[in-house]
Amino acid sequence: MKNRKTKTELPGNKPLSYRDSHKAAEKGRAYQECYQSERWRRFLWDRERLLLSRFLDEFLSGQEIHLLDFACGTGRVVGYLETRVASSVGVDVSRSMLDVARGELKHTELIEADLTQENLLLGRRFNLITAFRFFLNAEPELRLAALRAIVPLLADDGYLVINNHRNLTSPMVFATMLYNRLRRCQGNFMFLSHMRNLVEDAGLEIVRVYPVGVLSIPRLTVPDSWNHRLDDVVLRYRFLSFLCESPIVVCRRRSAGDRGRM
Numbered sequence: 001m002k003n004r005k006t007k008t009e010l011p012g013n014k015p016l017s018y019r020d021s022h023k024a025a026e027k028g029r030a031y032q033e034c035y036q037s038e039r040w041r042r043f044l045w046d047r048e049r050l051l052l053s054r055f056l057d058e059f060l061s062g063q064e065i066h067l068l069d070f071a072c073g074t075g076r077v078v079g080y081l082e083t084r085v086a087s088s089v090g091v092d093v094s095r096s097m098l099d100v101a102r103g104e105l106k107h108t109e110l111i112e113a114d115l116t117q118e119n120l121l122l123g124r125r126f127n128l129i130t131a132f133r134f135f136l137n138a139e140p141e142l143r144l145a146a147l148r149a150i151v152p153l154l155a156d157d158g159y160l161v162i163n164n165h166r167n168l169t170s171p172m173v174f175a176t177m178l179y180n181r182l183r184r185c186q187g188n189f190m191f192l193s194h195m196r197n198l199v200e201d202a203g204l205e206i207v208r209v210y211p212v213g214v215l216s217i218p219r220l221t222v223p224d225s226w227n228h229r230l231d232d233v234v235l236r237y238r239f240l241s242f243l244c245e246s247p248i249v250v251c252r253r254r255s256a257g258d259r260g261r262m
């Protein structure tokens with residue numbers, strides 16, 4: 001779901017494509033800085049790390065992991081995982097974002113490329129592919145192109161782990177969407193069902209949703225310990241997951257029988 005105005009525009013009101021949205025020279029530093037200065041982002045990242053670890057234990061325990069982080073940006077996700085995997089590759093189109101990643105990462109092969117235009121990794125296989133904070137803001141065609149590029153790189157028994165950082169069934173996200181509409185300003189929002197359709201069209205299925213970020217109330221600072229407790233409750237009672245703002249979604253290839261039913 002998308003509103004009328006776009007946040008990032010070129011002179012002449014031509015909207016900047018998502019492919020180009022993080023290419024400005026200062027973007028990498030600014031993005032990294034958000035994770036230090038914004039309390040809610042820091043909290044979300046705490047939860048994401050916790051749940052990425054849980055995911056590894058639940059789905060890939062004891063396995064040798066070969067990781068591709070698509071749209072890796074400053075290397076946030078791959079940087080957290082690189083010491084737990086046998087090999088890691090990060091791919092992004094933005095030199096500015098990758099410059100920050102180069103300064104942070106130790107074991108990861110970083111590639112500046114657009115796999116949707118030229119798939120330099122064809123022939124390689126990864127049993128874990130991550131893509132965080134990408135699908136929500138990418139244009140519909142870019143979402144499809146990205147999945148068409150990365151699904152062939154996924155090992156048959158591998159997992160694609162992505163997130164939707166503005167889940168519309170979260171009451172706070174829903175309220176933000178209404179508020180934005182009133183002000184006629186931009187914002188992308190996505191239902192989990194939309195994400196499900198997207199991955200199913202690419203031959204995948206969702207096997208787990210990890211809830212992240214339940215109580216984000218603008219201008220109300222709640223101690224992090226309360227937020228952690230609340231997120232823990234939603235994690236335990238899965239039927240409450242719809243309340244969260246930024247779910248992590250674990251996908252795998254659909255079995256041959258399921259694909260036949262498409």
Ligand SMILES: C[S@@+](CC[C@H](N)C(=O)[O-])C[C@H]1O[C@@H](n2cnc3c(N)ncnc32)[C@H](O)[C@@H]1O
Nearest residue numbers: 018019022071072073076092093094097132133
């Ligand atoms: C919001 S950042 C997320 C970075 C990182 N995944 C994270 O969660 O911190 C989105 C990234 O997608 C990248 N991107 C956009 N289009 C891309 C494409 N076609 N191929 C690879 N990366 C792309 C941008 O350059 C940007 O670094």
